[in-house]
Amino acid sequence: MDAYRRVLMKPIGLGIIGCGGICSAYFGGARTYDFLNVVACADLVPEAARAAANEYGCEAISVDELLARDDIEIVINLTIPQVHAEIALRALEAGKHTHCEKPLAVTLEDGRKVVEAGKAAGLRVGCAPDTFMGSGIQTCRKLLDDGLIGRPIAGTAFMMCHGHESWHANPGFYYLPGGGPVFDMGPYYITALINLFGPARRVCASTQRTFETRTSTSEARNGDVLPVEVTTHVAGTLDFACGAIITMIMSFDVWAHRHTNIELYGTEGSMHVPDPNGFGGTVSTATASNRMEWVEQPHTHGYEGSRCIGVADMAMAIEHKRPHRCSGELALHALEIMHAFDASSQTGRHVELQTTCERPAALPVGLKEGELDAS
């Protein structure tokens, strides 16, 4: 396996744009891979970039300077959703591959522009989440592909909480277009489900904006009144091309519940899938052949680290001329699904999806943290 780790002889240079809450997960995650090197970071607020650069040991420069650097090949875009597309397009124009935090863009039109610009330039477009590459969901994928629960027929996906204004230092964007439970947390669930089942074909839903405003109680923004411009409770059904029907609730309006994150139901049994907003977690199955007793399944895959495995996979993919797993097409399909919930609720009809994507390749069994291979 050591040979795999050394396949990229020359580390690939990364530049991070957006040095807020999530950036430490990327700086930390990049250190897992000896072929990733964060060269520089930038932020609209120069002090934010300087603080991150001091903490993680890279240069703090302006966005323009970062995009002009020859030693940066991949731009990691950790800005807020409203500027994801703008920064991605600028990175592509500057000749850089780009990996964006979720969602790919706020509007479907902008998401398409980013994916098409990447294709036209022969550059990679990638997008979070990469949590589906972690040990938990990869184990589920293997068990599913091995047929343990038979043919998937249905499932549930529940993400319910009372929003992020109790802890986030800048929670306003969670209630603006590009925020809300579907655009914020939905990508984890939808991407995990696409990884498990392949592409979806249609969506129907009822959605509502329950409160006109939210009041922040986080330390940095205590008392701030935040306008709510997006739906915050979404109940829907997602039909996959493979035939599985998923019942989903995504909500920022629920104080407490006892549902599990994701469950899958197959012709031969059921599977509990761990929280897709994490890399590890408990996987359990109950099969008809085992008298429906729930059994915890040992993980077949190893990665339980931090965000950045998707970027590492993109670097490997560039080197070995293979598809990367957190692809722009996958993120665009997820983005269309996210928009379809409100569209269905407004029209009172199923929304037939226009986009599709390849199911990302399963990770090989046996890779350890810091290891990725050519396949």
Ligand SMILES: NC(=O)c1ccc[n+]([C@@H]2O[C@H](COP(=O)([O-])OP(=O)(O)OC[C@H]3O[C@@H](n4cnc5c(N)ncnc54)[C@H](O)[C@@H]3O)[C@@H](O)[C@H]2O)c1
């Ligand atoms: N915070 C989390 O726990 C978390 C977890 C997973 C994903 N995310 C995603 O990561 C992204 C960023 O979230 P965050 O929590 O870090 O937000 P944040 O507000 O803490 O940080 C965003 C940073 O981007 C900078 N920025 C905004 N516009 C910019 C521009 N045009 N050019 C350069 N810099 C710009 C801001 O100054 C800020 O420092 C979002 O898409 C969010 O959904 C956040």
